[in-house]
Amino acid sequence: MPPHTTAVALRRFGLGPRPGDTKAIAGDPRGFVLVSLADPARALLLDQTLEPSHVTFEATRTAQKQQKMAQDAAQDAAKDAAQATPEAAPMVSADMAAQPPMAPMAKAATPVPGDKPGRIRREAMIEEAAARFELARTTPHAFLERLVMFWSNHFCVSITKGQVRGLAGAFEREAIRPHVLGGFGAMLKAVEQHPAMLIYLDQAQSIGPNSKAGSRRDRGLNENLAREILELHTIGVDGGYGQEDVTNLARILTGWGIGGLQQDDDRVGRFRFTPQRHEPGAWTVAGKRFEDRGVATGEACLADLARHPSTARHIARKFAVHFISDKPPPALVDKLERSFRETDGDLGQLAKALVTAPEAWSAPFAKVLPPYDFSVALARGLGIASPPGEMLRLAAALGQPLWQPPGPKGWPDADDSWLGPSPIRERLRIAEKASSLTGKSADPRELAADLFGEQLSEPTAQAVKRAETREQGMVLLVMSPEFQRR
Structure with a gap:
């Protein structure tokens, strides 16, 4: 029996029903989904409290400078203190001299630094994550959020690389959301030139061996970005490229970096092309030869790969x-x-x-909700208004912490990735916790009928009806196939 169209609209193309949704869209489920595609602006996350990536980058850079100044001042003060009491020097052992100075005089001379870089990045990440989750919890245009999540995973970065922590949310807002209903080529360019991606895949470390900078340094190509563009972002592992294509694309992309990473300039925290680091020459990628035109060569190559x-x-x-x-x-x-x-x-x-x-x-509902989507579905379906951070911790407990994929390939899409005895037990534990966050007046039998309507199966309806307690009924509802699959 095929799934009900209302359920498809809210589950396959959405993030799970909210109370009242099933009844509201019953007249035209397809039209409900298509309306989401009518206005690209609906995909944007418009929150004035969230900083652009270059602002966060510059703030952390300033904090790092302040830390360095404080450390240098402390060392200078320690030297001054030691020179002021030379008669005490013979009493200091070599081991003691190697330890950081703790004299009151040295502490008093240390300037008060600003925020620590790690704190700035962490706070930016928390604010971005909370805004993202809140939008997913409340939006009537859930299909757009699904598209954002799909493309964000396709072009993933990870906050496990320290500098990316403060940029991952802005990366999604700046490089993914504006293009989810636009051109793939435009998204590809925005992604590959974003500081978060350039840092994540070590592009700033890539220097053309025959460039002006390369001739002065014992450093060369870094192929990480080029490899992932070909293998993951565009033509795919079976697309017919070889190692020579990877190396040539890496050559073409030399010079791509971030302003302010090595020195002061007017593009701090933004994409910057440095000709002195660019490998000269004409190179062939995926069967097409690209003449050297500086930054335009890489952009032309990306455009060609987007159309491959x-x-x-x-x-x-x-x-x-x-x-x-x-x-x-x-x-x-x-x-x-x-x-x-x-x-x-x-x-x-x-x-x-x-x-x-x-x-x-x-098609039948064959896909199990990934942990993040499950946490969103809980918040939407059960009307949980807990702080987003609490719901995000549930997703992390299930093995999918936000913006921390296991590698450049992103989170797996295979159904068996989120199944198994241990993950199911953890889902049950989280279902129990979520049921405790719902209002005491919530009736699981009424909620099941509201959320799933005609799609509610008889076994699920009977299980919820026969539950011994309200909490048990909520758990059975949350663990049902209607809730867990799409």
Whole structure:
């Protein structure tokens, strides 16, 4: 039996129903989803309290300078203190001399530093995460949030690399959200030139061996960014590229970096091209030769990769796997690939092609909610208004801390990635905790009927009805297939 169209709209193309949603959209579920695609501005996270990435970058850079000044002043004060009492010097052992000075005089001379860099990054990350979760919890346009989450994972960065911690949220706001209904090529360029990605994949360390800077330093190419662009971001591991393509793309991308990373300039925390670090020459990538035109060469290469036939196939299959099943219907993948090619990578049209495909509405709910999506579904379905940080900790406890994927490949989309005895037990524990956060007047039987309507199965309805306590009924509802799968 195919799933009910209302359930598909709210679960497959959404983040789970809120009370009242199922009834509200019953007249036109497809139209409800398509409305989300009508206005690209709905994908933006407009929060005036969130700083642009370059502001956070510059603030941490200033804090690092202040720390260095404080350390230097402390060392100078310690030397002055030692010179002021030379008669005491013979009494100091070599081991004691190697220890940091603790004299009151040295402490008094230490300037008071500003915020620590780690604190600035951590606070920026917390504020970004809270704003992101709150939008996911409350938005009526959940399909747009699903698209943001998909592309953010496709072009992932990780806060496990210290400098990225303060930039990951801004990366999503600045490089992903403005383009989720726009062109893939524009998103690709925005992503690869964003400081968060350049730091995450060590691009700032890449120097052309034959560039002016390379001839003066014992450093060379770093292929991380080039490899992930080819393997993960565009044509895919089976797209037909080789090691020579990776090396040549790395050569083309030399000079791409961040203003203020090594020295002061007028582009602190923003993308900056440094000709002195750029490897000269013409290079071939994926069968096309690119003449050396500085930064424009890399941009032209990205634009070409965005239009590559293998990129269309790679994106189409990944899109279908994410939204439908681990083994999506080949006909659906073909439709998505054709849409990507014929519209020059128009991501709004790609999303529309998915929503209007009959296969998307007839396929059974085969995908288990990943932990982050599960925590959002809990907040939406149960009306939990707890601080976002508390709900984000639930996702982390299930193994999916926000903006901390296991590697550049991002979080896995395979259904079995989130199954197994231990993850299921943890979901049960979290379901019990979430049920305690709901209002005492909430009736799980009424809530089940409200959230799932005609899609509510008889076994789930009976299990909730026969629960011995309200809390147990809530747990059974949350652990049901209706809640856990999409």
